[in-house]
Amino acid sequence: MTKVYACAVLGIEAITVTIEVHVDAGVGYHLVGLPDSAIRESNYRIAAALRHIGYRIPGKKITINMSPAGLRKEGAAYDLPLAIGILSASGQMEKRDPDRYLLMGELSLDGALQPLKGALSMALQARDAGFDGFILPAINAPEAAVVTGVRVFGASTLSEVIGHLNGSEPLRLFSEPGDWTNGYAVGDVADFEEVRGQETAKRCLEIAAAGGHNVLLIGPPGSGKTMLAKRLAGILPPMAREEALETTRIYSVAGMAAGRGLMGIRPFRSPHHTISNAALVGGGAYPQPGEISLAHNGVLFLDELPEFKRHVLEVLRQPLEDREITLTRSRFTFTYPCSFMLVASMNPSPSGFFTGEPGAGGSTLAEVHRYMGRISGPLLDRIDMHLEVRPVPFDKLSDRRKGEGSQAIRKRVMAAREKQDRRFRSAGKLHYNAQMGTKEIRAYCPVDKTALTLLKQAVDRMKLSARAYDRILKVARTIADLSGNEHIRSAHIAEAIQYRSLDREGWME
Numbered sequence: 001m002t003k004v005y006a007c008a009v010l011g012i013e014a015i016t017v018t019i020e021v022h023v024d025a026g027v028g029y030h031l032v033g034l035p036d037s038a039i040r041e042s043n044y045r046i047a048a049a050l051r052h053i054g055y056r057i058p059g060k061k062i063t064i065n066m067s068p069a070g071l072r073k074e075g076a077a078y079d080l081p082l083a084i085g086i087l088s089a090s091g092q093m094e095k096r097d098p099d100r101y102l103l104m105g106e107l108s109l110d111g112a113l114q115p116l117k118g119a120l121s122m123a124l125q126a127r128d129a130g131f132d133g134f135i136l137p138a139i140n141a142p143e144a145a146v147v148t149g150v151r152v153f154g155a156s157t158l159s160e161v162i163g164h165l166n167g168s169e170p171l172r173l174f175s176e177p178g179d180w181t182n183g184y185a186v187g188d189v190a191d192f193e194e195v196r197g198q199e200t201a202k203r204c205l206e207i208a209a210a211g212g213h214n215v216l217l218i219g220p221p222g223s224g225k226t227m228l229a230k231r232l233a234g235i236l237p238p239m240a241r242e243e244a245l246e247t248t249r250i251y252s253v254a255g256m257a258a259g260r261g262l263m264g265i266r267p268f269r270s271p272h273h274t275i276s277n278a279a280l281v282g283g284g285a286y287p288q289p290g291e292i293s294l295a296h297n298g299v300l301f302l303d304e305l306p307e308f309k310r311h312v313l314e315v316l317r318q319p320l321e322d323r324e325i326t327l328t329r330s331r332f333t334f335t336y337p338c339s340f341m342l343v344a345s346m347n348p349s350p351s352g353f354f355t356g357e358p359g360a361g362g363s364t365l366a367e368v369h370r371y372m373g374r375i376s377g378p379l380l381d382r383i384d385m386h387l388e389v390r391p392v393p394f395d396k397l398s399d400r401r402k403g404e405g406s407q408a409i410r411k412r413v414m415a416a417r418e419k420q421d422r423r424f425r426s427a428g429k430l431h432y433n434a435q436m437g438t439k440e441i442r443a444y445c446p447v448d449k450t451a452l453t454l455l456k457q458a459v460d461r462m463k464l465s466a467r468a469y470d471r472i473l474k475v476a477r478t479i480a481d482l483s484g485n486e487h488i489r490s491a492h493i494a495e496a497i498q499y500r501s502l503d504r505e506g507w508m509e
Contacts, residue, residue, distance in 0.1 A: 002089040003099050006066075007125055008073055009118035011287070011334035012253050014125035016102070018067040019078070021085035026061030033066030038076045045076070046083045048109040058090040071332065074286060077116040080105035083158060084165065094166045099276050101153075102126040102134045103161070110425045111158040111447045113137040116406040120245075120252035122149040135161055135171065145174040155347060166351045188361075189234040193405040197396035201228050202497060204387045206409050209235045210416035211473075211478030212434035214320070214342040214382065216305070218501065219389030220353045225345035228389070229301050232343060233268045234406035236299070237414045243297045243431065246337060250296055261311075267298035273307040280317050281326045282336050292319055295340040305346040306374040313379055316342070320382045323435065339435065342383065346375075354388075384434065385499035416481040433478045438470065445473045451490040458497045472496045 006017045029043050047057045064082065066073050081103040104122060106114040108315040114136055123144035126134040132143060133151040140496045141154030153171035155161045163169030192202060201217065205228060209214045217225040217449045239247065243263040251257040251267075271280065282290035292300060302308060319325045323339040347367045348354045380386070417432060423444060424430035430440065447455065457468055476488045483493070 001084050004081045004085040004088070005099060005102050005131065006078050006104055006117075007102055007122040008071060009121050009253055010332065010416045011336055012118075012121055012249050012289075014118065014121040015068075015071070015075065016125060017071075017078075018128050019081050019085050020065045021082075021089040022063045022065075023058060023086075023089045024061045024063070024262065025235075027059065029057075030060045030061075031066075032064070034072045035066060035071045035078075036072065036074045039066075039073055039082075039260070042076065042079050042082055042107075043439060045079055045109060046086065046109045048430050049079075049107045049111040049158050050083065050087070053162075055087060055092055055162075057086060058092075060090070062086065062089075075117075076106040077104045079107035080113065080158065080161065083107065086163065095164055097451060100132040101165075102129070102131045103136075105135075105137045105155070105161075107158060113155055113157060113161075115139050115255070117255040117270040119144040120147065120249045120257065123150055123152060124249075126150045135164070138172075139258050141172075141174040142261045144253050146245065146248070146262045172264045183341055189406075190227075190231045191234060191406045192231050192409060193402040194398060195224060195231065195403055197392040198224050198389065201387060201389050201411070202279060203405070204385055205229075205232055206235065207266065207478050207482065207499075208341065208343070208385060209409075210413045210432075210482055211420075211474065212341055212432035213384035213475055213478065214434070215344070215385045216380070216383045216502070217343070217345040217387055217389050218348050219345075220347060220391060223391050225389050225391045226303055228343060229299075229303070229343050230268075230270075231406060232299055232301075232341075233266065235413050236266045237410070237417050238264055239266055239297055240431070247297045250293050251462060254294065255288050258292075262491065267295050268301065269295040269298070269499075270301040270303060273302075273304055275308070275312060276397075277315055278313055280312055281319065281327070281338075282327050282334075283329070287327065287329075287332065287334055288338045290325070292316070292325060292338040292340060293336040296337050297390050299342060300340045300342050302342070302344040305344040306371060310374055310376070311446060314376060317378055328369045331347045341434075345381070348388075355388065380502055381465055381467050384475050385427075386501040387499055388501050412482060416478065419481050433474050433481070436477075441470055441473055445477050445488055447473075447476075447488045447493065448490070451476075451488055451493045454490050454493050454497075458493075462500065463466065464500070468500065473502065475499060 001022045003019060004019045006019055007014045008017050008395060031040060050056055054307040084098050084103055088098055103118055108114060119140040121142050123134050124147055127147055127150035133153055135153045138154030138156050141152055145152045152174045154174050155171050160171060160204055164171040222265060235263050248257055248263045269291050278284050279291050281292055319338045324337050326335045350371050374417055385404050476492040479495055480488050
């Protein structure tokens with residue numbers, strides 16, 4: 001009997017799967033341990049691949065157990081460990097301790113190794129479980145090689161793996177590239193200097209980027225909402241290594257990280273308004289991370305917010321608070337991280353214009369209320385900043401002078417983020433102001449008497465919730481960081497209050 005080791009990915013976590021292969025007198029091929037149909041069909045792929053490189057499945061009774069037997073195994077990536085286990089147990093290859101390695105990879109009929117999902121999580125498990133190395137398809141080796149403390153070997157074919165285990169032809173050892181940030185440059189995305197006018201909106205997005213705050217842009221068609229949102233990626237700071245590892249791990253599980261190392265650029269996801277619940281938050285028959293997890297440590301942009309189905313938007317409420325999503329089904333419970341900036345845009349009415357404006361198209365106040373009713377109050381309460389984006393006047397549109405560029409704005413954003421990094425250094429996984437909880441708000445958002453009086457007046461007059469109160473303090477903390485102040489002053493509170501348009505009575509009129 002031979003033991004080889006593979007890996008199963010649950011959510012973004014991986015666990016070791018022990019594959020026991022026993023060859024005995026008789027006839028038959030028996031695979032047990034809750035394999036799915038793709039694994040049960042593996043004997044056909046393995047038989048063709050072995051014959052192609054001069055080996056064979058022995059004409060004996062082969063019993064294979066995949067442990068833990070109570071865990072359902074899914075996918076064709078178990079082909080490689082199953083093939084090595086059969087060869088080792090039947091004496092067709094020299095025993096060079098294949099159990100020292102974690103093995104994963106799908107086989108083609110000619111013995112070539114196909115890409116797999118979750119290589120980064122598997123590499124972390126190989127390191128934590130104390131394996132000498134991790135052998136996987138060469139195309140996935142760069143993403144697995146970012147894990148320190150485990151040797152990563154990339155192979156293109158089954159015969160290369162056999163040669164390595166026999167000691168005749170060692171596989172290439174992969175290591176993390178020196179520049180893991182993938183050459184992040186502001187020039188890779190659209191620049192704010194192309195935006196004419198909209199200075200208030202630019203200021204709002206600068207604050208949002210500096211503190212990681214959620215933003216809702218409200219304005220008529222053509223006012224520049226989408227243009228502004230798409231340039232937000234150019235002023236965000238590059239990810240720290242810990243953040244890059246978290247994000248790349250999600251993309252690895254989704255099968256979107258093959259052939260590259262750590263992601264240095266923050267993700268920007270913009271799903272269409274026809275998206276389903278499962279596509280947004282994750283799940284499905286074969287669970288996959290959704291758009292909110294793919295936007296982890298980056299931006300989720302929802303254009304034309306009221307056009308999204310209301311029940312789809314409602315599933316965002318808990319992830320926006322907890323910054324993770326737990327999916328519970330009859331057969332599994334998975335947790336995916338989803339700490340993202342929500343940036344949304346919408347028109348103020350069905351006609352697209354504010355009521356009373358030229359070209360408003362005759363939308364009545366009742367129609368506007370019904371239109372706004374597509375977005376629930378609790379969801380709007382979780383958005384830190386609401387901003388009206390007005391049309392750009394002609395003199396601004398025709399001005400040939402360039403506006404302030406993304407590079408200059410990004411320097412201020414990075415300076416503010418550095419202050420927050422120092423502030424939260426001893427606070428666990430906190431990286432920026434929007435992630436603060438009640439405890440951190442009390443500790444890091446001191447306000448003077450004048451600012452407190454102003455805040456009290458706003459809460460009483462606008463009838464703000466406790467959540468809105470906390471979010472105003474978080475935004476004010478970011479404004480103070482951008483201005484270089486340690487204490488929050490009344491000017492910072494006043495500016496933060498101005499970014500709560502939807503809380504002001506009568507804004508629709």
